[in-house]
Amino acid sequence: MLDHTAASTQIQNVLSELDHALQSRNLDDALKLFADECYWRDLLSFTWNIKTLESKGEIRHMLEERLVDVRPTGWAVDEPDFAMHTENTTEGFIRFDSPIGSGYGHIRLKGGLIWTLLTTMQDLKRYEFSRPFGAKHGEYQGEPNWAEEREAELSELGVTTQPYVLIIGAGQNGLSLGARLRQLEVPALIVEQNERPGDNWRKRYRTLCLHNPVWENPFPYMDFPANWPIFTPKDKYADWLEAYAKLMELNIWGRTRAKRASYNQDSQTWTVVVERNGEEITLQPKQLVLATGSEGSRPYMPEIPGQGLFKGIQQHSAEFSGTDSMMGKKVVVVGSGTSAHDICGDLAQNGADATMIQRSSAYVVKSESFMKHVLGPIYSAEAVAAGVTAEKADLLNASIPLARFFDFAKPAVDKIRELDADFYQALEDVGFLLDFGPGDSGLFGKALTRTFNYYIDIGTSQLILDGRVKLASGAGVKELTEDSVVLEDGREIQADVVIYATGFELMENWVSELLGPDVANKVGMVGGFGSGQPKDPGPWEGDFRNLFKPTQQEGLWICAGLIAFARFYSHFLSLQLKARMEGVPTPVYGLQKTCQSG
Numbered sequence: 001m002l003d004h005t006a007a008s009t010q011i012q013n014v015l016s017e018l019d020h021a022l023q024s025r026n027l028d029d030a031l032k033l034f035a036d037e038c039y040w041r042d043l044l045s046f047t048w049n050i051k052t053l054e055s056k057g058e059i060r061h062m063l064e065e066r067l068v069d070v071r072p073t074g075w076a077v078d079e080p081d082f083a084m085h086t087e088n089t090t091e092g093f094i095r096f097d098s099p100i101g102s103g104y105g106h107i108r109l110k111g112g113l114i115w116t117l118l119t120t121m122q123d124l125k126r127y128e129f130s131r132p133f134g135a136k137h138g139e140y141q142g143e144p145n146w147a148e149e150r151e152a153e154l155s156e157l158g159v160t161t162q163p164y165v166l167i168i169g170a171g172q173n174g175l176s177l178g179a180r181l182r183q184l185e186v187p188a189l190i191v192e193q194n195e196r197p198g199d200n201w202r203k204r205y206r207t208l209c210l211h212n213p214v215w216e217n218p219f220p221y222m223d224f225p226a227n228w229p230i231f232t233p234k235d236k237y238a239d240w241l242e243a244y245a246k247l248m249e250l251n252i253w254g255r256t257r258a259k260r261a262s263y264n265q266d267s268q269t270w271t272v273v274v275e276r277n278g279e280e281i282t283l284q285p286k287q288l289v290l291a292t293g294s295e296g297s298r299p300y301m302p303e304i305p306g307q308g309l310f311k312g313i314q315q316h317s318a319e320f321s322g323t324d325s326m327m328g329k330k331v332v333v334v335g336s337g338t339s340a341h342d343i344c345g346d347l348a349q350n351g352a353d354a355t356m357i358q359r360s361s362a363y364v365v366k367s368e369s370f371m372k373h374v375l376g377p378i379y380s381a382e383a384v385a386a387g388v389t390a391e392k393a394d395l396l397n398a399s400i401p402l403a404r405f406f407d408f409a410k411p412a413v414d415k416i417r418e419l420d421a422d423f424y425q426a427l428e429d430v431g432f433l434l435d436f437g438p439g440d441s442g443l444f445g446k447a448l449t450r451t452f453n454y455y456i457d458i459g460t461s462q463l464i465l466d467g468r469v470k471l472a473s474g475a476g477v478k479e480l481t482e483d484s485v486v487l488e489d490g491r492e493i494q495a496d497v498v499i500y501a502t503g504f505e506l507m508e509n510w511v512s513e514l515l516g517p518d519v520a521n522k523v524g525m526v527g528g529f530g531s532g533q534p535k536d537p538g539p540w541e542g543d544f545r546n547l548f549k550p551t552q553q554e555g556l557w558i559c560a561g562l563i564a565f566a567r568f569y570s571h572f573l574s575l576q577l578k579a580r581m582e583g584v585p586t587p588v589y590g591l592q593k594t595c596q597s598g
């Protein structure tokens, strides 16, 4: 407790000085409070952008541009019991205020100076969160009731009235954003090519369960019931998505595919052509949100010589629905990420002869180890009991500057590597090509740099070690013959079925298809931050490209990512859209430059 008090006092002293310096617009004094190496990540509060400033010079420039508008006050430690000293830092949650919106954040001091600072906008002034009244009392008693209003809204939106926001895709991102827009009274319509929300999960392979635990997955405004399983089976998750959409009163058109869209600069309106139950309809929203899947949701099928000759079945992992027809068959699975492992496990347990083809290395982590050492401190029953809610955990994650992300992630990855050394050795002994992510940052380092070849082990690794899933590693597929798969090193594997667990196309390809190459070129890469990793080339950007923030195309927004990402960042996207609808000035500081994936 004393420790918390001392930490809180130390932070408050720095915040008070910062408050004074910023109120008196004395940038020299403000910058003296920052360490030589310093990062300020801002989510809207100062920049109307999601932006990381990575030096005193960058911070000075931002303040010179933005301080006059933002006029922050009231910097204070929030919840002093969470302030603490760690080995190298003193850190805690903070709050502040401004005429534009209330702010919340996190700070880390090193040597008494600010090392990392996170500022986020919590509520837009005049549009703060409030619980709807629901009932009609007094003079309003005779008005249409809730059901009648809902019916009218559903029949009118997109038909006689236009949505302010059109969201394409009713996955976790589209629905989370939809719920937040509803709360902010922003008219939004979601179009989904499947019949019902959740169908994209219903169609995935039968053994799939969420790999992240229930504590990581609450949705905006709605946590899971106390008896919800730790790992949600995919059909149950699909039902959750569908129920969520209904309970959040989202306006969704199922069986509606967005086909093309163009932006009219004069009217600042999109023209979006959708096909609904076979009929083409034109929608005209002011804002267009792509929530079509982290990687564009479109399966990536490699082109391999001989595919036309092969007499057996070929399918993408996204089409794999089960092992019924595969018992006793020789099945070659191309790839070594999550889908490849899960499918091989299912095949081997159900009497098929499964071979995994691993061309390049993958990161593997045992589920128990991952839950304990990586997620445990922030997303677990113990964390919740200690007061670390999903909201707090999200802020802690967001507070890590991407420039230092690998360093933050490495200790847990190293620890697991040491504790599970025998497991990793055994995998290497059978020829599995292992890596530990960029800078040994494990799974998250890979995902953030747009590389998805990892596996949270729920059993298939043991099947590989036991030889029940055969492994052919170190070479890619050279060609297919009538009945076999030939590898680049000459090995030939007999096959009745080939399953391509080769991932999904990147989001930018989908942007191009829907909006045309000009807009796609203008927008550039989606996700990544310029780390220099193969799928995330430079130049260095330092924050996520084009996700949940303004893009180079006016009126175009993109959201994607895990449930925790959808929950956290949908808040900031909803505030940006609300502000624009209400005519609140939103000068964007530091709009990212276009970066092409090459």
Ligand SMILES: Cc1cc2nc3c(=O)[nH]c(=O)nc-3n(C[C@H](O)[C@H](O)[C@H](O)COP(=O)(O)OP(=O)(O)OC[C@H]3O[C@@H](n4cnc5c(N)ncnc54)[C@H](O)[C@@H]3O)c2cc1C
Pocket (backbone or CB within 6 Å): 168, 169, 170, 171, 172, 173, 174, 191, 192, 193, 194, 200, 204, 208, 209, 210, 211, 212, 256, 257, 258, 259, 291, 292, 293, 294, 296, 297, 338, 339, 559, 560, 561, 562, 563, 564
């Ligand atoms: C095998 C597998 C396992 C996974 N496990 C997990 C996990 O455990 N936890 C986790 O958080 N994530 C997991 N993911 C990743 C997860 O699926 C994505 O991160 C997530 O789905 C992203 O959500 P989203 O809402 O952005 O996209 P999606 O869930 O992909 O939703 C996009 C929606 O857009 C629709 N759509 C696409 N194009 C159009 C169009 N033109 N018109 C209309 N609708 C369209 C699609 O039908 C789809 O419903 C897994 C992915 C796979 C493939």
